[in-house]
Amino acid sequence: MISSTILLINTPAASPVLPCWDAAVVAGSLSGAGLTPVHYDANLDFYRSHLFSRAGILFNFQRIQQRRRSGQIPGETYFQLKKMYEAVCETGIDINEFKGKKFYDPNYFISCKNKINACLVLASHAYSPAVFLWNGYGDGCYGDCNPFELLCQQGLKKALDLDPKREIFFVSSPDQAVAAQTMAKYIKSGYPGVQVLAMTK
Numbered sequence: 001m002i003s004s005t006i007l008l009i010n011t012p013a014a015s016p017v018l019p020c021w022d023a024a025v026v027a028g029s030l031s032g033a034g035l036t037p038v039h040y041d042a043n044l045d046f047y048r049s050h051l052f053s054r055a056g057i058l059f060n061f062q063r064i065q066q067r068r069r070s071g072q073i074p075g076e077t078y079f080q081l082k083k084m085y086e087a088v089c090e091t092g093i094d095i096n097e098f099k100g101k102k103f104y105d106p107n108y109f110i111s112c113k114n115k116i117n118a119c120l121v122l123a124s125h126a127y128s129p130a131v132f133l134w135n136g137y138g139d140g141c142y143g144d145c146n147p148f149e150l151l152c153q154q155g156l157k158k159a160l161d162l163d164p165k166r167e168i169f170f171v172s173s174p175d176q177a178v179a180a181q182t183m184a185k186y187i188k189s190g191y192p193g194v195q196v197l198a199m200t201k
């Protein structure tokens with residue numbers, strides 16, 4: 001029997017602060033059509049697990065160290081990046097804290113914003129010439145410099161364990177194209193029986 005599960009994927013890297021309304025609308029439409037929609041917010045997972053977590057921050061800084069040793073990052077720039085890393089590496093960024101009253105304290109809000117800025121700068125230098133911004137992602141990552149390959153091996157793989165037979169990618173801006181292509185390639189190479197669709201604006 002063909003699985004009724006359909007996986008709805010919001011692809012990164014649109015923004016660390018924007019939810020995907022399109023996926024919610026489509027999920028509501030499919031619920032009454034004999035299908036079982038499952039939403040995987042890969043955009044949120046990418047920022048939370050790969051850019052803002054302690055493990056993600058450390059991984060990105062290790063890439064920066066490798067680029068420094070190969071002469072791709074000047075000494076002064078590396079020193080500034082090291083200071084940023086030390087400022088955020090102790091705790092990372094706990095997304096759950098954004099839900100509490102503490103987040104509305106101006107000093108705490110500014111502290112969180114500065115941490116997010118530092119994480120975006122670290123990721124940009126780790127995967128240069130890519131640029132991670134509040135409002136999107138500047139293209140430039142391919143091959144072994146593609147930050148979305150690790151996301152496929154971890155978060156996307158867990159979503160695929162639900163055995164969906166169809167996937168719909170939501171690509172609302174060009175900033176999401178590289179991630180969508182990377183994830184689609186991963187699915188087609190490891191799960192050839194899965195139908196892959198993309199919804200764009």
